[in-house]
Amino acid sequence: DAGITQSPRYKIxxxxxxxxxxxxxxxxxxxxxxxxQDLGHGLRLIYYSAAADITDKGEVPDGYVVxxxxxxxxxxxxxxxxxxxxxxxxxxxxxxxxxxQYFGPGTRLTVL
Amino acid sequence: AQSVTQLGSHVSVSEGAxxxxxxxxxxxxxxxxxxxxxxxxxxxxxxxKYTTGATxxxxxxxxxxxxxxxxxxxxxxxxxxxxxDAAEYFxxxxxxxxxxxxxxxxxxxxxxx
Numbered sequence: 001d002a003g004i005t006q007s008p009r010y011k012i013x014x015x016x017x018x019x020x021x022x023x024x025x026x027x028x029x030x031x032x033x034x035x036x037q038d039l040g041h042g043l044r045l046i047y048y049s050a051a052a053d054i055t056d057k058g059e060v061p062d063g064y065v066v067x068x069x070x071x072x073x074x075x076x077x078x079x080x081x082x083x084x085x086x087x088x089x090x091x092x093x094x095x096x097x098x099x100x101q102y103f104g105p106g107t108r109l110t111v112l
Numbered sequence: 113a114q115s116v117t118q119l120g121s122h123v124s125v126s127e128g129a130x131x132x133x134x135x136x137x138x139x140x141x142x143x144x145x146x147x148x149x150x151x152x153x154x155x156x157x158x159x160x161k162y163t164t165g166a167t168x169x170x171x172x173x174x175x176x177x178x179x180x181x182x183x184x185x186x187x188x189x190x191x192x193x194x195x196x197d198a199a200e201y202f203x204x205x206x207x208x209x210x211x212x213x214x215x216x217x218x219x220x221x222x223x224x225x
Contacts, residue, residue: 004155031211033212033213041217042116042215042216042218043202043204043213045213048211090156099144099206100158101211101213103148103156106153106154106155
């Protein structure tokens with residue numbers, strides 16, 4: 001039971017490049033979330049999705065794009081990476097009836 | 113809207129001593145409150161949660177937290193710290209039906225032998 005997988009786990013890229021972070025779940029949970037973790041800020045919500053083809057902005061959406069064509073996948077794209085997007089990115093799903101979000105292992109992204 | 117303030121970014125305790133991590137929240141609706149733990153280079157793991165009912169909530173690894181509405185607090189405690197408790201701890205709040213979490217900045221716990 002893999003749960004949530006994120007790929008890649010580590011990524012180094014350059015300013016201006018496009019980067020896509022992948023998130024895959026094996027549970028078929030309806031809700032999925034993307035957070036970024038930065039020192040002193042905890043985790044901040046970037047985007048979330050209530051179901052396939054339904055997405056909405058979170059607290060810090062600027063510079064990011066998401067899509068969700070299938071329930072199990074929720075990719076996050078940085079269209080033109082900036083140094084300020086250097087962070088650790090976590091994907092999460094919400095399991096209905098438990099009031100609980102479950103988190104993936106994270107992707108550490110460095111933008112040079 | 114919901115928000116969380118964690119008091120103290122670093123806490124150092126001796127092995128066997130009480131662990132107390134403070135969390136205060138703000139919410140315009142009845143809150144759901146959570147404590148997550150993050151070990152180095154790992155994702156977040158749920159320690160415990162309060163949604164409704166009993167205000168003293170017990171979680172994994174001997175942790176517990178008490179919801180105090182009058183104080184808008186949800187402090188996390190463990191009577192006796194173990195070396196394995198060294199980690200970062202996050203308090204989070206949601207407004208219930210919207211499922212979105214707002215996190216505090218986190219508290220790093222170190223345990224001294």
